Amino acid sequence: MSKGQETIIKTVHQYSKGLIAASDMEKLEEIARDYCYVKNQVYQRYGGIYGLPKIYPGYTVQNEMIATGLREEIGLPFVYFNLAVFDALGDIKSQWTRTKSKIAGLVGQNEGLTEEEKHFLRFLLKVSNAFEAVLSGKSAVLKPELKRQYDMLEEQVEVKKLQGYLRRQVRKYHVRLHTETA
Numbered sequence: 001m002s003k004g005q006e007t008i009i010k011t012v013h014q015y016s017k018g019l020i021a022a023s024d025m026e027k028l029e030e031i032a033r034d035y036c037y038v039k040n041q042v043y044q045r046y047g048g049i050y051g052l053p054k055i056y057p058g059y060t061v062q063n064e065m066i067a068t069g070l071r072e073e074i075g076l077p078f079v080y081f082n083l084a085v086f087d088a089l090g091d092i093k094s095q096w097t098r099t100k101s102k103i104a105g106l107v108g109q110n111e112g113l114t115e116e117e118k119h120f121l122r123f124l125l126k127v128s129n130a131f132e133a134v135l136s137g138k139s140a141v142l143k144p145e146l147k148r149q150y151d152m153l154e155e156q157v158e159v160k161k162l163q164g165y166l167r168r169q170v171r172k173y174h175v176r177l178h179t180e181t182a
Helices: 022-046 049-054 059-067 070-074 078-109 115-126 128-136 144-156 159-173
Strands: none
Touching: 022 049, 022 059, 022 070, 022 078, 049 059, 049 128, 059 070, 059 078, 070 078, 078 115, 078 159, 115 128, 115 144, 115 159, 128 144, 128 159
């Protein structure tokens, strides 16, 4: 063993009493395929810009997915259906966080933006309602203290230019998720 390397010894226990029966394995594989299918449906419906207002806290998505009748159609047990929906929502939320972080880093490095413009873009990235409003092309509904700050920042910059910049960056860096199924 060379200097700086260590050996780690692990003990692995197998708790099953034997091989899983072929029929049980088929059932597990079917559940896994259906689980992936449900996740892909959630990614497809709520992974984009217009799904953004619905993913927090996620019960709206759960209720809409139940209302579609998808669970009954594929015959997936309710517990696995809900786990798949909330697993997919967690992935979507993480993807939006990565997108916002990437854009925030790019805003900081962009030498073509003034400090006021950078501050305005960071504000939009930080305040979810403002971010969603820019992406959907609607006006933001903000709390009074945030609205005052937004109005103050808005007076210092060219809003349409910066909103367009933000939308372009989101289109460029936001990735819609999907799972690979066999």
